[in-house]
Amino acid sequence: MADKEKKVTIGLDLGGTAVKIGIVDEAYELLAQTSIPTGAERPYEQVIADMGMAAAALLQENGWRMEDCLGVGAGCPGTIDSKNGVVLYSNNIRWDNVPAAAGLQRYLPVPVCLDNDANCAALGEVTKGAARGYRNVVFLTLGTGVGGGIVIDGRIFTGGHPGGAELGHIRNGSEHRRCTCGRYDCLETYASATALISDTKKLAAQYPESVIWELCGGEAERIDARMPFDAAQAGDVCGRMLVERYIRHLADGITDLANIFRPDRIVIGGGVCAQGRNLTDPLNKYLQENCFAASTAYVPQVITAQNGNSAGIIGAASLVRQGMR
Amino acid sequence: MADKEKKVTIGLDLGGTAVKIGIVDEAYELLAQTSIPTGAERPYEQVIADMGMAAAALLQENGWRMEDCLGVGAGCPGTIDSKNGVVLYSNNIRWDNVPAAAGLQRYLPVPVCLDNDANCAALGEVTKGAARGYRNVVFLTLGTGVGGGIVIDGRIFTGGHPGGAELGHIRNGSEHRRCTCGRYDCLETYASATALISDTKKLAAQYPESVIWELCGGEAERIDARMPFDAAQAGDVCGRMLVERYIRHLADGITDLANIFRPDRIVIGGGVCAQGRNLTDPLNKYLQENCFAASTAYVPQVITAQNGNSAGIIGAASLVRQGMR
Numbered sequence: 174m175a176d177k178e179k180k181v182t183i184g185l186d187l188g189g190t191a192v193k194i195g196i197v198d199e200a201y202e203l204l205a206q207t208s209i210p211t212g213a214e215r216p217y218e219q220v221i222a223d224m225g226m227a228a229a230a231l232l233q234e235n236g237w238r239m240e241d242c243l244g245v246g247a248g249c250p251g252t253i254d255s256k257n258g259v260v261l262y263s264n265n266i267r268w269d270n271v272p273a274a275a276g277l278q279r280y281l282p283v284p285v286c287l288d289n290d291a292n293c294a295a296l297g298e299v300t301k302g303a304a305r306g307y308r309n310v311v312f313l314t315l316g317t318g319v320g321g322g323i324v325i326d327g328r329i330f331t332g333g334h335p336g337g338a339e340l341g342h343i344r345n346g347s348e349h350r351r352c353t354c355g356r357y358d359c360l361e362t363y364a365s366a367t368a369l370i371s372d373t374k375k376l377a378a379q380y381p382e383s384v385i386w387e388l389c390g391g392e393a394e395r396i397d398a399r400m401p402f403d404a405a406q407a408g409d410v411c412g413r414m415l416v417e418r419y420i421r422h423l424a425d426g427i428t429d430l431a432n433i434f435r436p437d438r439i440v441i442g443g444g445v446c447a448q449g450r451n452l453t454d455p456l457n458k459y460l461q462e463n464c465f466a467a468s469t470a471y472v473p474q475v476i477t478a479q480n481g482n483s484a485g486i487i488g489a490a491s492l493v494r495q496g497m498r
Numbered sequence: 499m500a501d502k503e504k505k506v507t508i509g510l511d512l513g514g515t516a517v518k519i520g521i522v523d524e525a526y527e528l529l530a531q532t533s534i535p536t537g538a539e540r541p542y543e544q545v546i547a548d549m550g551m552a553a554a555a556l557l558q559e560n561g562w563r564m565e566d567c568l569g570v571g572a573g574c575p576g577t578i579d580s581k582n583g584v585v586l587y588s589n590n591i592r593w594d595n596v597p598a599a600a601g602l603q604r605y606l607p608v609p610v611c612l613d614n615d616a617n618c619a620a621l622g623e624v625t626k627g628a629a630r631g632y633r634n635v636v637f638l639t640l641g642t643g644v645g646g647g648i649v650i651d652g653r654i655f656t657g658g659h660p661g662g663a664e665l666g667h668i669r670n671g672s673e674h675r676r677c678t679c680g681r682y683d684c685l686e687t688y689a690s691a692t693a694l695i696s697d698t699k700k701l702a703a704q705y706p707e708s709v710i711w712e713l714c715g716g717e718a719e720r721i722d723a724r725m726p727f728d729a730a731q732a733g734d735v736c737g738r739m740l741v742e743r744y745i746r747h748l749a750d751g752i753t754d755l756a757n758i759f760r761p762d763r764i765v766i767g768g769g770v771c772a773q774g775r776n777l778t779d780p781l782n783k784y785l786q787e788n789c790f791a792a793s794t795a796y797v798p799q800v801i802t803a804q805n806g807n808s809a810g811i812i813g814a815a816s817l818v819r820q821g822m823r
Contacts, residue, residue, distance in 0.1 A: 261795065334634075339758065344751075433664065435662030436659075
C-alpha cells in the first residue's frame with residue numbers, strides 16, 4: 174500500500190475503445206490502475222460521467238480520499254483547447270467542442286487539466302521515461318498516424334493556438350500520397366505504422382519469394398509493421414528495401430524537427446520502436462550527416478520511449494504537477 | 499531632438515559588408531542612426547572595437563550619456579549562443595567562437611544582448627512592425643538564403659540548443675537540389691530569392707519569347723527576383739509558371755510551420771515581399787486549403803514584414819527590453 178501521507182495524481186487516457194485510469198505518486202510511479210470501455214457512441218456526458226466515477230472509485234478503493242488528490246490530468250486524441258479544457262474536435266471519439274475538463278470536475282472536485290494525448294506522452298517521457306531530466310524534447314509517436322509532442326523548457330508547447338504540434342503533418346516524400354488531413358505527402362503518409370504496413374503489402378506483392386510471405390503465412394492481411402524489420406534482419410532483399418526507405422523518410426522528418434527545435438533529445442514512441450537500435454542507430458547516423466551545422470552545433474540524440482502502455486496515464490498525470498510549477 | 503528624460507536602446511545589425519547602428523526609444527522609433535564598414539577580413543577584436551566606439555559616438559553626438567542607455571542589442575548572421583553572447587559560427591563574417599557580447603561591453607558598459615539576425619528581425623516585427631501586439635509569430639526572410647525566427651509568448655525561441663529555428667532548412671521539394679548546408683531539398687533551395695533567380699534563368703532559356711528577356715535587356719546575368727513577378731503580371735507564360743511554382747514551394751513550407759507552431763501570424767520578409775498581396779493572397783489561399791484541421795482550428799494569416807531596412811536595428815534593439823520583461 175502506498176504512503177498515504179503523500180499526495181497523488183490521477184491520469185486519464187481517453188482512447189477510442191477504452192479509457193485507462195491510473196493513480197501516480199510524486200515520482201510518477203503507477204500505484205493503481207483500471208480501465209473501462211469508452212462507449213464513444215453514447216452522449217459525451219455519459220462517457221465523462223463514467224470516467225469521473227471510475228476514477229473516484231479507484232481512489233476510494235485504494236484508500237485515498239479526494240483531499241489526497243492533487244488533481245486530474247486527461248489526455249485525449251484530437252485538437253484540444255488546453256487553456257479552456259475543451260476538446261475542439263476528436264475524430265476517434267467523435268467529440269466536437271466538448272467541455273471535458275469542466276465535465277470531469279463535477280465528479281472529481283480537484284484541478285483538472287486536459288491536453289492532446291501525444292503531448293501528454295511527450296511530457297510523460299520527460300517526467301518519467303526516456304528523456305527524464307531533459308528540458309527540451311520533441312516526441313513522435315509512430316502508430317496509426319504520426320502524433321507529435323513538444324516540450325520546451327520543461328512544459329508542453331501546444332502552439333499559439335489549438336492545433337499546433339501536429340508533427341505528423343509536415344511535408345516529407347514526393348509520391349503524392351494523400352494524407353487523412355487532406356494534404357499530400359505528410360510525414361504521416363510515410364512514417365506511420367499504417368504506411369509501413371501498406372508499403373510492405375505493395376512491395377511484397379512484387380517479391381513472391383520474400384521472407385515476408387513466410388512470416389505472414391501467405392496472407393497479406395496478416396502483415397504487420399514488425400515483419401519488414403524481421404525480414405530485413407534475415408537478409409531478405411524486400412525487407413531491407415522497406416526498412417531502408419521507411420527509415421530514410423522518418424530520418425528526414427526528424428532532421429526537420431532537429432533544425433527547428435534543436436532539442437536535448439528526440440524521442441520516438443509507438444509499436445515500431447520495439448525495434449530499438451535497429452531503428453535509432455541509422456536515424457542518429459542520418460541526423461549527424463544532415464542536421465544543419467552538425468559540425469559546430471549540438472545534434473540531438475534520437476532515443477525510444479520507455480513508458481509503453483502506461484505512457485498515456487503517466488503523461489496525463491504529469492499535466493497536473495507541471496501546471497503547478 | 500528626442501526626449502532625454504526617457505531611456506534609449508542601441509541596436510547593432512552586423513552584416514558581411516556593413517554594420518548598421520541605431521538608437522531607438524521605448525516605442526522602437528529610430529532616433530538616430532549610422533553605418534560603418536564591417537571590414538570582416540580584420541581580427542574580430544578590431545571589428546568589435548569599431549562597432550562599440552561608433553555606437554558610443556552616436557550616443558554622445560546626439561546628446562545622450564551612457565546612463566541614458568538601457569542596453570545594447572546586436573544581431574549577427576550564423577549560429578549564435580545567445581545565452582552566453584557568443585557567435586559560435588558565422589559564415590558571412592568568418593567568425594568562429596567569438597565572445598561578441600563581452601567584447602562590446604568593454605566599449606559600451608551596459609547590458610549587451612546577442613542573437614541571430616533573423617531572430618532579431620522576427621522580434622522587431624512583433625515589437626514594431628507587421629505583427630505588433632501578437633505574442634506568437636513565425637518569421638521567414640527570403641533573401642540569399644531563407645532565414646527563420648520564432649517568437650513564442652512574446653519572446654524569441656532559439657531552440658533548446660544554439661542552431662535551432664533554422665526554418666530554411668526543412669525538407670521541401672523533390673528535385674534533389676543540394677543546399678548550402680549539405681542536405682538536399684531544403685526549403686531554402688526552392689524559396690530563397692537566389693533559388694527564384696536561378697530558376698528564372700533556367701526556365702527563361704527555354705522561352706526565348708518570354709517578357710523576362712525584355713525586362714533584363716537580353717542579359718541573363720541581370721535577371722532579378724522581381725522579373726518573374728513582373729512578367730507574370732504582364733501575362734507571360736514563363737513568368738506565370740515561375741511564380742506559381744515559387745509560391746507553391748513557399749506555401750508548402752509555411753503550411754509545415756503553421757501545423758507545428760499554429761502562430762497568430764506568419765510574417766515573410768526580404769526583397770521578394772515587395773510583391774505584397776501578389777504573394778500573400780495565394781499563400782493564404784493555400785494555407786486555408788492545406789493547413790491541418792483548417793475547418794476546426796485557427797489558421798494563421800500570412801503577412802509581409804514592415805520594418806524594411808531598419809529591421810535589423812529595431813530587432814536587435816528589441817532584444818534589450820524583451821530580456822527585461
